[in-house]
Amino acid sequence: MRIIKIIPILALFLIATNVNVDAQCKAFAKKICLPELGGYIHDGNYHAAILVEGEEAELYKTFYSDMEYRVAICGEEKLPGVEFTVLDANKNVLYSNKSANFARTWDFKLQSSQQLKVIVKVTSLSKSGDTPASGCVAIMFGFKTKK
Amino acid sequence: MIKKYGIYSGSLLVVLLFSGLLIGCKSGSNKATKEEATVDIPKENTAVYEDIKQAERIFNALPSPLESAMLIKSAGARFDDKLLNPIGNTNTYVTNKSMALNLGIYTCDLSFASLYEQTQLIIDYMNAAKKMADGLGILKAIEQSTIDRLEENINNSEVIMEIVSETFMNSSSYLQDNGQPAIASMVLVGGWFEGLYISTQLVDMKDFNGNKLVGRIIDQKLSIGILLNLLESSKGNPAVDEIIVQVNRLKAVFDKISITTSRIRPEYDKSSNTTVLKSEVKTDMTPEVFKELSTVVADIRNTFVK
Numbered sequence: 001m002r003i004i005k006i007i008p009i010l011a012l013f014l015i016a017t018n019v020n021v022d023a024q025c026k027a028f029a030k031k032i033c034l035p036e037l038g039g040y041i042h043d044g045n046y047h048a049a050i051l052v053e054g055e056e057a058e059l060y061k062t063f064y065s066d067m068e069y070r071v072a073i074c075g076e077e078k079l080p081g082v083e084f085t086v087l088d089a090n091k092n093v094l095y096s097n098k099s100a101n102f103a104r105t106w107d108f109k110l111q112s113s114q115q116l117k118v119i120v121k122v123t124s125l126s127k128s129g130d131t132p133a134s135g136c137v138a139i140m141f142g143f144k145t146k147k
Numbered sequence: 148m149i150k151k152y153g154i155y156s157g158s159l160l161v162v163l164l165f166s167g168l169l170i171g172c173k174s175g176s177n178k179a180t181k182e183e184a185t186v187d188i189p190k191e192n193t194a195v196y197e198d199i200k201q202a203e204r205i206f207n208a209l210p211s212p213l214e215s216a217m218l219i220k221s222a223g224a225r226f227d228d229k230l231l232n233p234i235g236n237t238n239t240y241v242t243n244k245s246m247a248l249n250l251g252i253y254t255c256d257l258s259f260a261s262l263y264e265q266t267q268l269i270i271d272y273m274n275a276a277k278k279m280a281d282g283l284g285i286l287k288a289i290e291q292s293t294i295d296r297l298e299e300n301i302n303n304s305e306v307i308m309e310i311v312s313e314t315f316m317n318s319s320s321y322l323q324d325n326g327q328p329a330i331a332s333m334v335l336v337g338g339w340f341e342g343l344y345i346s347t348q349l350v351d352m353k354d355f356n357g358n359k360l361v362g363r364i365i366d367q368k369l370s371i372g373i374l375l376n377l378l379e380s381s382k383g384n385p386a387v388d389e390i391i392v393q394v395n396r397l398k399a400v401f402d403k404i405s406i407t408t409s410r411i412r413p414e415y416d417k418s419s420n421t422t423v424l425k426s427e428v429k430t431d432m433t434p435e436v437f438k439e440l441s442t443v444v445a446d447i448r449n450t451f452v453k
Contacts, residue, residue, distance in 0.1 A: 026320045041308050043211040044254075044315030045335075046323065049204040060376070061208035062369040066221040066359075068421065088411045094424060095413060107421040112408060112428035113366040115373070119202070139206065143214060145221045 029138035036072035036105050040142025047139040053132035054124040059139055060117055068109045070142045076135030080125040087117045207377035209335045213311055215342025216258035222360040224349045226263035231256040232452045234275040244386035247330045248451045250279035251337025254315055261307045273297055280318050288317040329381035344448040347441040355434050365430045368401040393447045400440045404432045
């Protein structure tokens with residue numbers, strides 16, 4: 001019975017905590033990741049999630065031949081490195097930041113418009129039995145028209 | 148890697164069950180199914196993917212209204228204010244569906260006006276977008292201070308684009324963070340349709356072959372699957388289900404257009420620190436298919452703005 005009484009209180013607490021975590025994620029995206037776009041115009045879309053070490057997120061987006069793009073992928077400091085890989089529709093790897101010292105940004109342009117897939121993975125440093133770190137990961141796109 | 152956590156009491160169990168339930172409810176639409184991802188990786192790239200299992204979150208990213216408007220402008224299209232959704236319509240939108248779709252539509256119109264430096268229209272359409280955002284209960288997406296800042300910088304296109312981008316991000320992040328993915332999807336859908344509607348209306352049939360804008364319209368075929376996946380993640384929501392039927396009607400027309408792309412060859416340009424993704428593309432859209440596409444887009448868009 002005691003457990004049943006505390007359920008609504010716990011539910012409210014968890015909802016409040018979740019919204020707060022998401023708000024922190026938005027603040028992180030705005031304050032830390034947005035400046036990484038530099039001179040590119042942010043497209044206005046918001047892609048961010050709380051990920052735990054070892055977890056992945058995928059993003060599908062069409063990129064156009066008239067534009068130059070910068071993708072910025074940022075993880076909170078408490079997370080180990082964030083790895084991202086860009087693939088074409090046939091799953092060929094076009095870029096991986098693993099070979100660029102886990103760079104946060106990648107600038108690219110296309111000769112013809114393409115749908116690409118971005119895979120983001122939080123690397124894992126925790127040993128078995130450790131509580132894995134979790135934190136916000138934001139994916140942002142900036143563009144400018146081709147010169 | 149198998150993760151093990153000890154559970155020591157009934158109370159903790161309740162907490163964990165609720166956490167799981169709440170997180171599941173909140174992000175279910177974006178959560179991947181628990182299937183193993185089957186990714187065929189070329190041998191030289193297997194190291195990169197050796198430990199791919201599954202994605203925790205999937206994002207289906209449609210072009211934002213600002214990007215759609217930029218694509219129209221970069222194709223050399225002219226500005227025509229008659230194509231925009233009149234701001235007088237704002238009072239007729241009272242349902243969440245109509246307000247969400249028209250938040251996307253007005254943001255696209257606002258972006259279009261911004262890129263063509265239509266100063267009075269910029270203010271008018273920002274106010275129209277604000278009305279939709281307020282109606283949806285999106286707190287602080289577009290505040291009076293935003294309108295004031297817009298007015299102060301009305302001749303500074305860079306600042307205007309920053310403001311448009313920021314307000315759109317405020318709306319979409321609010322909706323996502325407050326467990327309203329269906330509404331967030333409909334906002335994006337509205338913006339995408341408006342961009343496609345304006346593009347199709349601006350094509351001069353006398354100048355069809357080799358028209359850059361026609362090329363941009365064909366490119367939208369690449370996003371139709373993303374659009375459907377985005378909506379499917381909120382399937383069961385009656386408003387979304389209606390839109391899925393409409394999008395499938397549009398997809399049937401896009402299916403008549405062929406796009407063939409050669410393998411992409413990434414080439415790094417050291418001087419600009421940019422990777423150029425080189426590939427050749429062949430597309431095929433007849434004027435008849437274009438006319439059909441324009442009609443279907445206009446029909447669907449008209450159901451959104453009526």
